Amino acid sequence: MDDQITLTQFIIEQQRGLPGASGTFTLLLNNIATACKQISHRVNRGALIGVLGSAGTENVQGEVQKKLDIITHEIMVKALDWSGHLGGMASEEIDAPIKIPKQYPKGKYLVLFDPLDGSSNIDINLTVGTIFSVLRCREGVEPETEDFLRRGSEQVCAGFVLYGPSTMLVLTTGNGVNGFTLDPDIGEFILTHHNMRIPEETSEFAINMSNQRFWEPPVKRYVEECLAGEDGPRGKNFNMRWIASLVADVYRILTRGGVYLYPYDLRDPNRAGRLRLLYEANPMAFIIEQAGGACSTGTERMLDIKPQDIHQRIPLIFGSKKEVERIVGYYQQSSND
Template sequence: MQRENPIRDLQHIPAALQPILNALCEVGIDLSRVIQRGPLGGALGAAVGENLGGDTQKALDLMADDAFCERLKTANVRFYASEEQDVVAELDPAGAYAVAIDPLDGSSNIDVNVSIGTIFSIFEAAATGDASVLRPASEQIGAGYIIYGPQTMLVCTFGKGTQEYLLDPDSKQFVLVAEAVKVPDTSREFAINASNYRHWSRPIRAYIDDCLAGEEGPRASNFNMRWVASLVAETHRILTRGGVFLYPGDARKGYERGRLRMVYECAPIAFVIQQAGGLATDAQDPILGKTAESLHARTPFVFGSTDKVSRIAAYHDLPDEEVNALFGNRGLFRV
């Protein structure tokens, strides 16, 4: 039986990339159904293995990876670079594109009924799999995510703004709901896993300390904190109501460059955020100017409203003595 086109409104999606977006959305629709059924469909959050990055793989991680890998074989995709696979796979030697993917982001939230997602990045295929994805993030020609939450949405960019589509549960089609999303710059929210405070560098601690000091502190304003532990959910909140996200490098072994992966997490989210008028850095330099050194390489990641992300970079630019002085004299960054 011929399926209805999974995306109703195609005008913002370049014609050459529509087969890929249709493939991603078809699988996304199937996954959203599986996720809604939760334990009725089996133990989705059961640990079944470990990936090369050292993360525990859940049943749903592998189910999602298999489904995207299979479906993209007939979508003009030559190379498939997945969080769940050790190396870049060749799907169709005649394909014109490479897709990098985090098939299931936020795996720790599968069993707790909190939003999770799929993150993807699209490049033109180069001669090899590695050459296709280990190149400047600015060479992405498309990127986005599907969020499986109270609503299932597709958020994506092809370099001409960031668009949002909502999955209509009746028609089972993604319907365009926002043509030019803009990160609001008025928010007073930050997102960071504060349990790692003792491991952070001085500039990161100084920034968060100043937020926590509230009205009495140098920012002269009260801040609010969020941590969902699903990158897609944090991104969606920041696109909707602003704020800043930080997953910095820290002193824990293996976390020197944070936790998030450059190729299939940070690069695509950076493209989406920057096309929505925000900024994404490795805490200092723009992610879009960077190239991953290997498929599963990590990078510190800071993104959100431009003023806040720039402020965090400025804390890093200060000489050590001045950052230390911030702990005693908070007048420096008064807004």
């Protein structure tokens, strides 16, 4: 169709007129989109090309890696490191930040990514995704780990790609949230979901109920009230969904509202949460806020957290604004008691 807008056209249009825009950001996003098209192709071929199953290795966080965790990490690095737009990268799958090879110029951005989110779902053919976050950095200087430890509010861009029935890219550059669907016939992401907004109220929650006995009182209270339905204090029935792919749960909430909780729990009291601050919570928090929702740890706004460690974990609560405010209120009441 003549009126279709591609991802590249959309970014160029957004960048036009911005002071100091040199085109490198557009090229960077194009490289990320290209990497995600390659990943989409691999995920889609699945067993036909032998990419499913475990790799038999562990990542830096002690999690067993799937073959696709490693393949997708390598695709991202290869698509990005030569381009001259980046000062460095950090991946959920690798211990330390990834340096740009010496022969290539160093650019003004840092990219942080979870190359394959929801990878426990890959062998059962459910939706998985790639999450990315872009920060500015000092140009021409080799970044230190400290350069990556920046508050989520400093992100210049965040996005994720869903490898589901359609492959979709969801993006914010701080000016709302837009969704693009990959048209496999022409190999382009096309703008299909303009200015995505999360409804303020909801009747749907997402939490891994198997951890219920380990939750803290505010989360127990919130979920109990939802489960009590029409007869309880909320006076209405709630539905529950848990896909165990953050990308898919975020996309559902962007589309029809809802709230997602992966709170601190007492299974391993030393572990701050399940999700990673830099590769998962921060990019999603930026997207959720830009779509009119809210994102919190339960006690602090996610985008205000000063990271302490590149692989730091964090409690994550996000979604429809009023619902998140209610849960934060329960945390406040519980700390006052």
